[in-house]
Amino acid sequence: MPETLVLVDHDAGAPKKVSNQILTAARQLGAGGVAAALLGPGASDAAEKVGAFGADTAYTWDDPDAQQYDTEPETAALVAAIESSGASIVLYPADPFITDIVARAAVRTGGGVIGDATDLELDDDRVVATKAIFGGDMISRCHVVGDRPQFIGVKPNAFSAEEGGDGSAQVVPLDVSLPETARRAEIVEVHEEESGGRPEMTEASIIVTGGRGLGDASGFETIEQLADTLGAAVGASRAATDAGWYPHQHQIGQTGKTVAPGLYIGCGVSGAIQHRAGMQTSQRIVAINKDAEAPIFSIADFGVVGDLYKVIPPLIEELEKRQQ
Numbered sequence: 001m002p003e004t005l006v007l008v009d010h011d012a013g014a015p016k017k018v019s020n021q022i023l024t025a026a027r028q029l030g031a032g033g034v035a036a037a038l039l040g041p042g043a044s045d046a047a048e049k050v051g052a053f054g055a056d057t058a059y060t061w062d063d064p065d066a067q068q069y070d071t072e073p074e075t076a077a078l079v080a081a082i083e084s085s086g087a088s089i090v091l092y093p094a095d096p097f098i099t100d101i102v103a104r105a106a107v108r109t110g111g112g113v114i115g116d117a118t119d120l121e122l123d124d125d126r127v128v129a130t131k132a133i134f135g136g137d138m139i140s141r142c143h144v145v146g147d148r149p150q151f152i153g154v155k156p157n158a159f160s161a162e163e164g165g166d167g168s169a170q171v172v173p174l175d176v177s178l179p180e181t182a183r184r185a186e187i188v189e190v191h192e193e194e195s196g197g198r199p200e201m202t203e204a205s206i207i208v209t210g211g212r213g214l215g216d217a218s219g220f221e222t223i224e225q226l227a228d229t230l231g232a233a234v235g236a237s238r239a240a241t242d243a244g245w246y247p248h249q250h251q252i253g254q255t256g257k258t259v260a261p262g263l264y265i266g267c268g269v270s271g272a273i274q275h276r277a278g279m280q281t282s283q284r285i286v287a288i289n290k291d292a293e294a295p296i297f298s299i300a301d302f303g304v305v306g307d308l309y310k311v312i313p314p315l316i317e318e319l320e321k322r323q324q
Helices: 017-029 043-047 071-085 096-109 219-230 238-242 308-323
Strands: 004-008 034-039 057-061 089-093 112-117 119-123 126-133 138-142 150-154 170-173 206-210 233-236 263-267 284-289 302-305
Touching: 004 017, 004 071, 004 096, 017 034, 017 089, 017 119, 017 150, 034 043, 034 071, 043 057, 043 170, 057 071, 071 096, 089 096, 096 112, 096 150, 112 126, 126 150, 206 219, 219 233, 219 263, 219 308, 233 238, 284 308
Parallel strands: 004 034, 004 089, 034 057, 057 170, 089 150, 112 150, 206 233, 206 263, 263 284, 284 302
Antiparallel strands: 119 126, 126 138
16 A cells, blocks of 8 residues: 655644644545654654654654745755655645645656645545636546656645544654755745734634625724634635735635635625635635625525625624623
């Protein structure tokens, strides 16, 4: 049976939820042993936590060259983890920064890449991935052909994170030899956007999104109130961010972030195909829009046709009552 390597995304030693979800998926896939690759500051600390989700071995690289995002060093480290583990299947979070690293690693190892998978199935020794294509209008099942390894990007929240390992993984520090060409770029400054205390969108189980139907930027105050009542993240359509109503880092869609929360609430969002490409695989979709012909209703599990400013305040009031 093939070995599976999971590239774990972690925040200074704390594995992100999506990483635990993918470790769980790897274990349930049943494709032989499960190993984890942990790169960057805190990798050793994170290695102590991946065993609970099914990793038998944790390959770590804490080198100072990984202290900041830089494609070349982390690519070399990932290739070293693949070679050390002998894995023919590599699962990773479908995140733009990680995909950048994986794409380079795939070229160097002769592998093939499938991104944005929402389900995984093992057919003999190959992974068959389910993913949405053409902006979510069609669902495809595909697998990597030709040379291995098989690199499969998994969308956040496509799987549930369930503990099931023995609680410990054998930690193996990687010996990565970096050529000078791997240090051609240097990070001179990093500016971290303030999160405002709300969950990050790709980690959130609930997202409340505002669109053009809000009317103006002040409408996001209502969106934020609903989000805070639910403990949710705040998203925005491209129309709303292009209008300057909300920061671009909150944009969901083809040119923004791809999300798949357990509950997505679209408020004044029309549901243009570019936006649907970034949220259509949400487990439950609720749409609030006064335009009954809005495309988002075609994919919504629950729809409310009405003025969002008349619908949301009593909704917040009722939610707060139930929380007391």
